[in-house]
Amino acid sequence: MMKQACLPALAGLLMAWAAQAAPFVWPQGQQAAVSLGYDDGLHSQLDHVVAALNQRGLRASFYVPINAPTLPGRMNEWKAAAAAGHELGNHSLFHACSARGAGREWVAPHRDLDQLLPAQLQEQVIAANTWLQALDGRTRRTFTPPCLDLKASGQNYVEALKPHFVAFRTAPAALVTDTATLDPYAVPVYFVDGLSGAQLIALVEQAASAHALVALIFHGVGAEHLSVTREAHDALLDHLSRHKTRFWTDSFVNIMELARQQAGR
Template sequence: MKTITILSIFICSNASAKTIFEWPNHAKAAISLAYDDALNSQLDHALPALNKLNLKASFYLTLSSPTVSNRLEEWRHIAKQGHELGNHSINHACHGSLPGRDWVLTYNDLDKKQFDEIIQEINTANTFLKAIDGETLRTFTVPCADQLVEHKNYVHALHDAFVGIKSHVGKIPKSRSSINVMDAAVWSPSGNSGTELIAYAKQAAFYGTIANFTFHGVGGDHLPVSIKAHQELLDFLAKNKDIYWVDTYRNISLYIKKNAN
């Protein structure tokens, strides 16, 4: 019995060890820089700063945004530069009944949507995005982190449509084995300093895991961070590429899925 028990522990330990993987180039942490809602300031300020330092990011497009139709060729060019165009739905429906949601329009209130309706919208958004960038693999960020429609979790029903999903606001994972690319936590900075942004990245390095930044406006638009703060973070990441692996969330998700099994 003792022999069997010891052998069982050894097998379980080896099975657990398989979930521990190394980041590319022996980096200590992965960094996902993401930009939600398809905003002008992202094209005007964030993109040039990223390209200057050769940092790749994920831009989650709300396809009904006028910035998508008005600047379509620029978004198409972003994809050719190696950035990801992620899915952030067509209309960005959110629960209007929650506090601070007076901006949610009646026709775009998730409280009034049907389950199949929102699933169809997200899948149709993937089709539109493929028409822009030609890609078939991409990731999804849940609008407002609202996952329930008709008291059912619609995000769970979309797992086959994406290689990664950013689903909620939460803390940095404390171990690589706890990283779930299909249920990832994000931080959405707004008005934070460069020092605070850098501290968040450092926390991921401390745990050896991943920091998911979800920006909105950069030097303008809504929920903005300043151009200065954003630049300070990018400069820090670029100067410490031996510590931080910065890539699109699509590439990060695919890497984890391949190496964490």
């Protein structure tokens, strides 16, 4: 009797697990969702990337800190990018990062996360949302912590920001393969600086094989820091454009709203 009584409960658990681990269903049956993210609000992104995306009918996310070098003189171009369907993502007010470790000599003392309180960063990130809303009129967006650093003065500062965002890009490189592996506030990202066109295409093809979500972080394109060449970047865009029946390339906020709906989160 006990064995028979346990069977329905076991079946229920298996059904719940199967539902939780369901594969994603992308809008037109595509094999993968591709999020192209461009950090730091750089000139090369306005000089080349926005037009390259628009020409191919692709949408992306631009994470623009409010102290970005392009905002004072090229604000209207960012407004136009948003009007074309691209997301202006939150990348904080002042791009504060931890100064610890090799290669962080560029971090100014007054923007060192190890010298700032979590409340200071939280206030700045929320203020950045208001600035971005003034540019694009939108209230829903995503957040990428600068340098993917999550702590200020040794304490996590991003956790309290969840109610203000659809999703965060914060986790080490990986594919999100099904609804069970989705954490909207720890979406993994690939830093792609220095990769060739063939390597970039291989990444999205890997995602297609796994029916996964893949998020890429670009910075400079053909110029500036952490760059890829224009040729490599455009080879990826050409591949995504030629295979729109296989790849859904959209803003991170649009992808994550659908992914969260399917995951029930």
